[in-house]
Amino acid sequence: MTVDKSLMSGSTTILILKMLEEKDMYGYQIIETLAQRSNDTFNLKAGTLYPILHNLNKQGYVESYEKEEGNGKVRKYYHLTSEGKKLLKEKHQEWITFSSAVNRILNGGVSYESV
Amino acid sequence: MNPYDEIKAYSKTVCEQIRWKKAHKVIAEEIENHICDQRDAYILQGDDEITATKKAILQMGDAVSVGMELDRIHRPKPQWIMISLTALLMLIGALANYFIDKSEYTLFCFAPYIIALTVFLICYFLDFTVLGRYAGYIYLLVLAFSAFQILLGKSVGGRMYYSTGRFTVSLSYLTLIFPLAYALLFYSLRHMNYKGIVLCEIGFVLFAVVLLLIPSFFGFIIFSITAFANFYICALKGWFGFDKKQGLLLALIIPISAVILALVYIIINPGFLTGITFAFNPYNESDGYGYLSCLIRDLLVNSKFVGKGSVPYRFESNIPEIPFAKTDYILTAITYNFGWIAFIVIIAVILAFSVLGIYYVTRQRSVLGTLLSLSIILTLILQASLYIINNLGFGIIPEVSMPLISYGKTALVINSSMIGFMLSVFRTGDIIKDSSISLLKPQSRIFMKMEN
Numbered sequence: 001m002t003v004d005k006s007l008m009s010g011s012t013t014i015l016i017l018k019m020l021e022e023k024d025m026y027g028y029q030i031i032e033t034l035a036q037r038s039n040d041t042f043n044l045k046a047g048t049l050y051p052i053l054h055n056l057n058k059q060g061y062v063e064s065y066e067k068e069e070g071n072g073k074v075r076k077y078y079h080l081t082s083e084g085k086k087l088l089k090e091k092h093q094e095w096i097t098f099s100s101a102v103n104r105i106l107n108g109g110v111s112y113e114s115v
Numbered sequence: 116m117n118p119y120d121e122i123k124a125y126s127k128t129v130c131e132q133i134r135w136k137k138a139h140k141v142i143a144e145e146i147e148n149h150i151c152d153q154r155d156a157y158i159l160q161g162d163d164e165i166t167a168t169k170k171a172i173l174q175m176g177d178a179v180s181v182g183m184e185l186d187r188i189h190r191p192k193p194q195w196i197m198i199s200l201t202a203l204l205m206l207i208g209a210l211a212n213y214f215i216d217k218s219e220y221t222l223f224c225f226a227p228y229i230i231a232l233t234v235f236l237i238c239y240f241l242d243f244t245v246l247g248r249y250a251g252y253i254y255l256l257v258l259a260f261s262a263f264q265i266l267l268g269k270s271v272g273g274r275m276y277y278s279t280g281r282f283t284v285s286l287s288y289l290t291l292i293f294p295l296a297y298a299l300l301f302y303s304l305r306h307m308n309y310k311g312i313v314l315c316e317i318g319f320v321l322f323a324v325v326l327l328l329i330p331s332f333f334g335f336i337i338f339s340i341t342a343f344a345n346f347y348i349c350a351l352k353g354w355f356g357f358d359k360k361q362g363l364l365l366a367l368i369i370p371i372s373a374v375i376l377a378l379v380y381i382i383i384n385p386g387f388l389t390g391i392t393f394a395f396n397p398y399n400e401s402d403g404y405g406y407l408s409c410l411i412r413d414l415l416v417n418s419k420f421v422g423k424g425s426v427p428y429r430f431e432s433n434i435p436e437i438p439f440a441k442t443d444y445i446l447t448a449i450t451y452n453f454g455w456i457a458f459i460v461i462i463a464v465i466l467a468f469s470v471l472g473i474y475y476v477t478r479q480r481s482v483l484g485t486l487l488s489l490s491i492i493l494t495l496i497l498q499a500s501l502y503i504i505n506n507l508g509f510g511i512i513p514e515v516s517m518p519l520i521s522y523g524k525t526a527l528v529i530n531s532s533m534i535g536f537m538l539s540v541f542r543t544g545d546i547i548k549d550s551s552i553s554l555l556k557p558q559s560r561i562f563m564k565m566e567n
Contacts, residue, residue: 027145028152046149047176050142051184058188058545063480076145 013052014095017088020062020080053078061087118168122150125172132182138189138546150175194541200468201534207461208520212441215448227524231531238535244547247483250299257296261325275329287331288516288526291494293322294341295533298490301345302483305354316368327380333515337497339373341490354482394509410435412508414451421454441522446506469496475541484544491537
């Protein structure tokens with residue numbers, strides 16, 4: 001099922017941070033992993049990913065480094081910093097509050113947890 | 116159009132939207148790599164190269180929008196506060212030199228500061244990676260130039276100067292550039308593993324010997340501490356290719372060799388220890404060795420919070436003159452003539468500059484940016500600290516300048532250029548990649564000959 005893009009725009013940063021929490025990844029790898037984990041629900045465009053990644057890098061939430069792969073190709077990997085981990089925690093909490101509120105309304109006043 | 120050219124055309128369109136040209140190379144490389152990865156994935160799924168490339172480019176999104184987004188993120192970071200503090204220190208220096216010695220100076224005393232400001236601006240706007248490109252050459256050039264000057268220089272009042280025509284260069288001030296040159300040597304040798312460590316040690320000893328021959332013992336201390344800091348950071352970040360513990364152990368060769376060289380120097384120059392003894396008890400010989408320190412202490416005791424201080428009791432009605440006030444005791448002279456408030460303001464400016472400098476050094480990502488900015492900020496901080504200690508009446512012969520404030524054209528120009536380079540690192544360091552700096556390595560061959 002395809003999802004309205006506007007629904008995804010607010011959660012892209014948290015999804016990228018979550019991917020990087022598990023391991024350091026390069027841009028293409030983030031998009032692929034995200035698509036696989038979400039059964040192709042989240043098909044992030046590279047043009048959306050890189051500005052977000054570069055902005056996170058600028059703000060110190062992620063760091064980048066280059067690594068040479070076996071085939072001689074040099075890739076730019078991103079690593080979640082301790083500030084990035086804190087941001088992920090905050091965003092996660094924010095998301096729980098937001099999604100529970102949305103669900104409460106959609107379920108006619110019944111909270112998500114009790115459904 | 117050839118499929119690869121299409122990829123290039125896409126990244127070019129993206130980069131055309133980004134005003135900061137320095138960022139183009141890094142961004143284009145990442146985008147092209149991404150498209151190639153995506154293209155390869157489509158080829159594996161059965162597409163031919165042309166179709167795969169077209170689909171991969173389509174997946175990227177609109178090049179102009181992507182470029183505009185990246186343009187908003189990638190901008191140089193001029194450190195306005197540090198630039199203002201630099202200008203303020205220069206202004207304090209020019210005014211202090213003018214008011215302290217009006218007899219000798221007219222408005223022409225501002226000329227060296229205009230030159231220093233020009234040098235600062237040139238270095239600030241210069242691409243600092245040029246230093247990384249010629250790292251080995253710069254080290255050898257500085258070494259050869261200093262050795263040449265030691266051979267031809269003359270000692271005046273315990274300090275060595277080299278004169279040619281109307282120009283006179285103070286060698287103890289010239290050595291302020293050693294930590295920077297040594298950081299460049301570090302940078303150029305960082306991939307050489309054990310051989311790199313051996314060459315770094317040789318490089319350290321050569322500079323240290325030059326400093327002790329001048330002699331500039333406090334220049335030697337500044338250089339040794341900065342060299343150790345560089346080595347320590349390299350070891351900590353694994354830039355020498357060793358694990359952290361092994362690297363940190365190897366870093367100890369710098370302090371060990373510095374202590375050995377210092378001991379040799381003290382044994383050869385026993386008078387140095389006497390000087391240190393009088394630094395703490397100058398009143399034991401207030402008319403001889405400790406005269407200057409006693410004078411400084413008396414003047415400071417009689418300094419007011421605001422305004423000119425009173426004449427110390429032992430001088431009766433004769434206002435004492437501080438020898439070498441502009442070069443070695445400008446802080447004491449400022450404090451005595453204008454009050455402790457002026458001293459506090461200068462220290463506050465230096466402190467703010469140092470704290471901000473250290474903060475921005477820790478934010479650097481590239482090896483070159485880190486080593487350059489670290490060696491420069493440490494040289495400035497240690498210089499200022501030694502100068503302040505001396506100006507508080509602990510009679511150590513300074514051999515160093517108060518950055519941008521005390522008189523000395525060589526030191527003024529060297530400090531201004533170093534600050535220019537440091538702020539250039541802070542301005543553009545974010546986007547610098549060490550791998551994009553093609554290194555010329557003259558030092559390897561020369562040092563190997565020396566080893567043999």
